Amino acid sequence: MSVLDVSLENGVQWLRLNRPESMNAVNAELRAALAAAVRDAERSPEVRVVVVTGSGRAFCSGADVREFASREGAVEAISGEYERILTGLRTMPKPVIAALNGVAAGIGASIAMACDLRYATPEAALVEAFVKIGLTPDGGATWFLPRFIGTAKAFEIMYTGDPLPAADAERFGLYNRVVPADSLEETVRDLAQALARGPAMALAAAKRSVNFSVNSTFEEALDFEFMLQGVQMQGQDFKEGVTAFLEKRKPEFKGE
Amino acid sequence: MDFEFIRVHTEPPIAVVTLDRPKVLNALSPALVEEVTTALGQLDQDASIRAVVLTGGPKVFAAGADIGDMAERTPIEQLQRDQTGRWLKLTSFTKPLIAAVNGYALGGGCEMALMCDLIIAGDSARFGQPEINLGIIAGAGGTQRWTRTAGKYIAMEVNLTGRPITAWRAYQLGLVNRVVPAEVTIEVAKQVARQIATRAPIAARLAKESVNQALETPLSEGLAVERKNFYFLFATEDQKEGMKAFLEKRPAEFKGR
Numbered sequence: 119m120s121v122l123d124v125s126l127e128n129g130v131q132w133l134r135l136n137r138p139e140s141m142n143a144v145n146a147e148l149r150a151a152l153a154a155a156v157r158d159a160e161r162s163p164e165v166r167v168v169v170v171t172g173s174g175r176a177f178c179s180g181a182d183v184r185e186f187a188s189r190e191g192a193v194e195a196i197s198g199e200y201e202r203i204l205t206g207l208r209t210m211p212k213p214v215i216a217a218l219n220g221v222a223a224g225i226g227a228s229i230a231m232a233c234d235l236r237y238a239t240p241e242a243a244l245v246e247a248f249v250k251i252g253l254t255p256d257g258g259a260t261w262f263l264p265r266f267i268g269t270a271k272a273f274e275i276m277y278t279g280d281p282l283p284a285a286d287a288e289r290f291g292l293y294n295r296v297v298p299a300d301s302l303e304e305t306v307r308d309l310a311q312a313l314a315r316g317p318a319m320a321l322a323a324a325k326r327s328v329n330f331s332v333n334s335t336f337e338e339a340l341d342f343e344f345m346l347q348g349v350q351m352q353g354q355d356f357k358e359g360v361t362a363f364l365e366k367r368k369p370e371f372k373g374e
Numbered sequence: 375m376d377f378e379f380i381r382v383h384t385e386p387p388i389a390v391v392t393l394d395r396p397k398v399l400n401a402l403s404p405a406l407v408e409e410v411t412t413a414l415g416q417l418d419q420d421a422s423i424r425a426v427v428l429t430g431g432p433k434v435f436a437a438g439a440d441i442g443d444m445a446e447r448t449p450i451e452q453l454q455r456d457q458t459g460r461w462l463k464l465t466s467f468t469k470p471l472i473a474a475v476n477g478y479a480l481g482g483g484c485e486m487a488l489m490c491d492l493i494i495a496g497d498s499a500r501f502g503q504p505e506i507n508l509g510i511i512a513g514a515g516g517t518q519r520w521t522r523t524a525g526k527y528i529a530m531e532v533n534l535t536g537r538p539i540t541a542w543r544a545y546q547l548g549l550v551n552r553v554v555p556a557e558v559t560i561e562v563a564k565q566v567a568r569q570i571a572t573r574a575p576i577a578a579r580l581a582k583e584s585v586n587q588a589l590e591t592p593l594s595e596g597l598a599v600e601r602k603n604f605y606f607l608f609a610t611e612d613q614k615e616g617m618k619a620f621l622e623k624r625p626a627e628f629k630g631r
Contacts, residue, residue: 326497326555333542342555349557 122151123173129166129314130307131159138174143182144225146196152229153199156206166314166373169306170207170233171217177242180224183251200225204258207232209329211322213313217306218242219299221281228257231266234325236292237306239299243281244292250279266292317355318373323347379406382413386422387571388564393430399437400430402482404457410486411463418467421630424571424578426467427563428490429474432556435499436483441508458482458514464489465586468579470570474563475499476556480538485512488519491582493549494563495541496556501549502538522589523549574612575630 123134133155135142144152159165172178181196207214207229216222216230218238223245230236230244246255246263255263255276263272267282267290275282287293297305313321323346331339350356355371362369381392391413393400400406410428417423430436439457464486473479473490477498484501487493495501503516511517512533520529524547532539544550554562570578580603587599607613611631619626 323555330497330553338553342553345558345562346555349555 120151121145121148122155124155126164127307128311129164130310131155131162131165131168133159133168133170135170135172135178138172138176140182141174141176141179141221142172142226143179145182145185149196149199149203153202153206156203156210160206160210160212166212166316166318167310168207168210168212168214169217169310170214170229171303171306172219174220175241176220176226177216177218177222178224178226178229179221180226180245180247200228200257204228204232209325211325212318213310213321213325215306215310217302218284218293219302221245223247224255225257228259228262231262231292232258235294235309236287237302237309238284238287238293238296239302240284240296241299242284242293242296244275244284244287245279245281246276247279249277266290315371317353317359317369317371319353320350320355323350377409377413379403380409380413382417384417384420384423387424388426388567389417389420389423390427390429390560390564391417393428393436396431396433398440399434399478400483401438401440402436402486403440403443404455404460407461407464407482411460414464414467414471418469423469424573424575424630425470425472425567427472427474427560427567428486429560429563430476430479430483432476432560434477434483435473435475435479435487437478438481438483438504461485461489461514468582469575470567470578470582472563472567472570474560475501475541475550476559478502478538480504481512481516482514485514485516485519488515488523488549491585492551492563492566493544494559494566495544495550495553496559497541497553498556499541499544499550499553499559500538501532501541501544502536503533504536504538506534506536523547572628574607574610574616574626574628576610576612577607580607 121137123136125132133152135148137143137148159168213235214233216233216236218230218236220239220241221243222230224247227244227246246259248255271290284293284296288296327339327343327346330342334342354374358371359369379395381394383390383392391410393406395401395406414426417426471490473487473493475487475493476496478500479487480502481504484503487501503512503520505512505516517529517533520532528547541550541553545553552562584600584603587596591599612628615628616626
């Protein structure tokens, strides 16, 4: 059994963290597998959408504490790989969905937040428990959380280490939706497959513009959007979209 | 003239020079650099061309020099063929030169971009001087132009670590004029070139010369050069036309005289 289960299904690449015995804690093997899988998903033209999820009762309980307790200077060794995973998910030009089947803690929370969309079960709390072992949040948590839930709430969960319940995460807009555990996979599969049939270039362009806007002024973002719109208007999908609209039928996008 | 490693496309009043060795990520062999300088020399003489775009195409600008060609060279060979000294011809081009950079501009590729007058970067662009990873250093301006443009500390970072920086960081450092979607980088660079091409050519030439002087001289000397160029332009027909058009509230038609 591999620590990361990778499978392609109708254009959707499922990345399933698969160390259920340790609540999908990220060890060196899983970290390397994730970095490679994220890179491959970005490069492969067959992959139109990526879903990250976990086996068992947790999404991901964070970094494997047993592993880094024994290692000096571990941060230098692992930060490059985490950077590739997190930046890869956040910037690859295709939709990336987190299906949170259970708790997302530490680096697991960061992986979830690096995705574009988050769907969760009612049990899938978000946890930043670094403080309980004398550490500080990492994996981009201090960048993500103020943006998603505001600084006050971010400080509260980082200082206390208390879980942010899924219902609260949904209310704050950190999770897109909380669904019953037995329908999570179906919900995400339906959405992912719909996106995989969508206008891939236009979806990628939306993601590029959103990521661009994070660094830019309003005027720069406006300029960037218009230029990308010009590119989309040259595409076959736009032609098909307009034709289908006028013919009152569903468009059939080819991603070009 | 036919070129082997580049493509030159003229659409007056602008021209586009495209590095065209995609299989080797536009590695800058001496022959390729020779072709670029030859092409620019010709375009400099061509009165119908008023601005030029230099690009590596949609995927990569140029990922450095030809390592295979250099690996076994002796210092004397390097001196005699003066591989990087020949690049200086690029900087004698008198017309506005705009780099359109997508993907990697590394080593010599980055130095070539830095020799241009403006840089339009696609969001895929990466700039860096990775020579130190090969046990050498930048040899065509990488230690000098980064320092003059982005300052000592950034120049040190780029030249000592060999790590490339993103288009966005380059923009924040003032190395890049605009970050645009990679699909339109060349088109935006051409728009900028066409805009500059509507300006008075002799004024553009002297503006370029004057700005470049700022990097070579103390302020008082640079200001003296600027002043002389400013007074000199009153000898041109374009100055008369430009001011007349302004007073008559119509667009000027510059002839480069």
